[in-house]
Amino acid sequence: MAKLRYEEISDYEPMDIGSYEAIFTRYEEDEMEHGPVFKLYFKITNDEEYQGKELSRLVSQKFNPKSNLFQTVQGLLGRPIRPGEELDLDELVGRPCVLNIGHNVKERGTFEQIDGVNPARKRKPKPRLEIREAGQEDDELEAAPF
Numbered sequence: 001m002a003k004l005r006y007e008e009i010s011d012y013e014p015m016d017i018g019s020y021e022a023i024f025t026r027y028e029e030d031e032m033e034h035g036p037v038f039k040l041y042f043k044i045t046n047d048e049e050y051q052g053k054e055l056s057r058l059v060s061q062k063f064n065p066k067s068n069l070f071q072t073v074q075g076l077l078g079r080p081i082r083p084g085e086e087l088d089l090d091e092l093v094g095r096p097c098v099l100n101i102g103h104n105v106k107e108r109g110t111f112e113q114i115d116g117v118n119p120a121r122k123r124k125p126k127p128r129l130e131i132r133e134a135g136q137e138d139d140e141l142e143a144a145p146f
Contacts, residue, residue: 014112015053015101021046021120022099024076025054027089029061036061038089040072042099042114055099057114071116078119096120 022042030037040057044050059068074081076095081087100116 012109012111014103014110015050017102018100019118020044020050020099020101022055022097024092024095024097024117026093032058034060038069042097042117044099045096055101055112055114057117075117075119 022044024040025043026041028039028041030039038059038061040059042055042057044053044055057068057072059072061069063069063073070081073087073089073092076092076097077087097120098118099114100118101112102115104111104113
């Protein structure tokens with residue numbers, strides 16, 4: 001009688017749960033049991049530990065407000081999708097975003113999964129420091145009572 005034994009040999013550590021800045025890099029079309037799907041690929045861009053890591057999300061090609069594809073595209077656009085609006089996935093490639101990463105526990109281990117795609121954070125402009133020339137008076141200091 002043949003004896004079978006399963007041992008987990010993977011020491012794979014999933015990413016920490018959280019939000020990560022990323023770029024939508026590409027997509028592939030495929031056919032699954034329940035219909036056509038897109039495999040959407042993202043690359044982490046602003047994290048010391050996971051910089052350059054590629055993640056993917058499998059979504060149905062159904063495009064309506066309840067679908068994962070709709071939510072992902074809306075996150076990449078950073079605005080609501082208007083009824084009747086036509087969008088081209090190719091035009092979204094290269095767009096920055098923020099990925100919400102969760103964990104998916106399977107028999108063979110725990111893996112990260114993309115739970116959501118949000119618009120990229122808007123960068124606040126850094127305050128500019130004024131450099132005064134030597135000898136230039138500061139009216140506020142002149143009026144100080146000390």
